[in-house]
Amino acid sequence: MTTTPDTAASTPPPTADWVDPLAMQRDPYDTYDRLRDLAPVVHVPALNRYLVTTSDACRAIESDQETYSARAGGAAATMVRALGGTPMLRRDDPDHATERGPVNPPLRPKRVREAWAPLFERNAETCLAALLEKGPDEADLDHDFAAPLAAYNLVDMLGLPMADPQDVRRWSHTFIEGIGNIQDDPDIWVRCDAAQREVDAVLDDLLPRLRAKPDGSITSALANAGLTDDQVRANVKLTISGGLNEPQHMTTTIVRALGDHPEQRELALSDPARWPAVFDEALRWCSPVGMYPRETTRPAVLEGFRLPAGAALGVVVAAANRDPSAFPRPADFDITRPRQPHLGFGSGVHRCAGHWAARIAVGEIAVPLLHQRIPTLRTDALRAGNWSGWVFRGLTDLPVTW
Template structure:
């Protein structure tokens, strides 16, 4: 029987480098092993694929109710949402939204809206023209926001409002330094969302609809819990679709042979979406807490340890993926962790797959022949906990 050993220490990690481009750091962590102590972050980073899966398979040992993070999330959202609960408490709040977010329900209820919204922002992008268009600003960001407005059933909210609320909530969730300016913005976002819900919830009580908000409301949850989980959905529901759209166009520009493959055979679009999320995970890390002394991938961990489950690194684990740093839509198909795993797997993953792979990307490439990154203007990436393109200038034609 193998003996558990102390974790290796990664004392050369630079946070600024992580924010700019984390993948060289992830390669260094893979060399150390599947779990490492990172002093600058004051937490253990779990980067091995199997180790990340093991964390999600054992809620009793690796709790989603994390120290510090749960408190800031509750402060930012006005209560502790399902994402920071385990077991039955999590299931009670998660189960109601599973039904409206299944593929059949999404196609029946939301597909036409996804198409309408994509057409709207396609015209915004086209109006900017091939010398000024930015895919993040003009299409991916507002499209992800409007789709979320519709799925939450917020009839009077705008995409611009939802995007602003999302940023305010995300900043609040990460406000471990207790910055009063960040709290002021998240408090204002809470008040604005609550004003919309004050008008909406009485209507939904009388006339349920297919929205996520209605599903939560009619599941027997108290109203405060409904409100908190609506705000949770606002905080996290934009990142994956927004950043996957931009990452796909960026990746296909740099891999023209793969772009031609999918444009000549649209059945490849689901593979493009999955490979992009594996390769450039929009949600790169989430926290967990150990509830007892334990062993993870042969590494001894103490009770009450703060963990970072780095799925962005796990998706490039060389022990699991051949040529992990390469973008290859034809690679041998296998599960990745870009949507998480276990009971906390992303609730909206089918909505994201359908909105991106069945609607947004085929429509973009059909409407704008020659769509590609514009080399005349700067492309920028940012982040590792949430990672995506903050600017993607695009051009077409020619």
């Protein structure tokens, strides 16, 4: 619960000077457990911010835009720097609502099923054929299926037929690197600047044509909503980053989780009605977006701990999704657990706009198709897969065989 400092007894958050960002890149969950045991909000000098790790505290932040701002500032600067502009995720209402409004209609579930699902199915078939051609001795589910499929789907949804899906994939990974660059690596900024220039060159040609002849794409919706070119460009780049990264990682996370839990896999394969629960549990168990920033606009008390104005916060939804006070046996992957809201897509007004597209493209089409066509699909024990990241987390390699 958030209260004003003069109405509740409060103490400063504890400090965790032992946090190792490199260890978190490899596996953050032990660190999250230790932080959560200390307090709901902990000052972490190595990251120059306060990390918020409990479900209640993260939800309290999302319910109070006036105190915890998403606007571009110290806490949110990496996204603005990576994308070369301020997208809707780094704005508060009413500005956020102005930019979010145009993309809501193309991403509603009915529209996704009617307009996008047939394209998702076509693209999944194309990428599955490429995976099968690679063969059971060399196939990598991330490189040969999940990433190219997410790129093809994104090209269709954004309406970028002139863009090479391989370029879109590279742009996305570069922007994600930049958004997570809280250590301020200059080489990452060089790559972000180059990706920005390439995307801008595509949009220089595309935006005038879409304004003259609108279509059903997300880019068209943004271009014809009365937004400035800078607003359109920032939000297209935002969509390129999250619109590829999250579906890609969800595909590989689900396949890996089912492979590591054969009893869960058998449940899913024996009852196709379980696939939505599989998607939802994987999203909770290993959230592809692990942390996003907020900044206090005024002194505040969060769950009994005093925060100054201008405090840079990390809302660690991946930790909140494994909070034992919210989820029994939180580290277990269990598709039979009772349905319960989590923060895998965020919450409140900033909840991910593309969550229905991801659920349908990955949870209803791509992953079921993989297991239907390759019933013996499994992780290749002879070739290691690699998890990486904490701001964004997923498998960077997933060798598979059948």
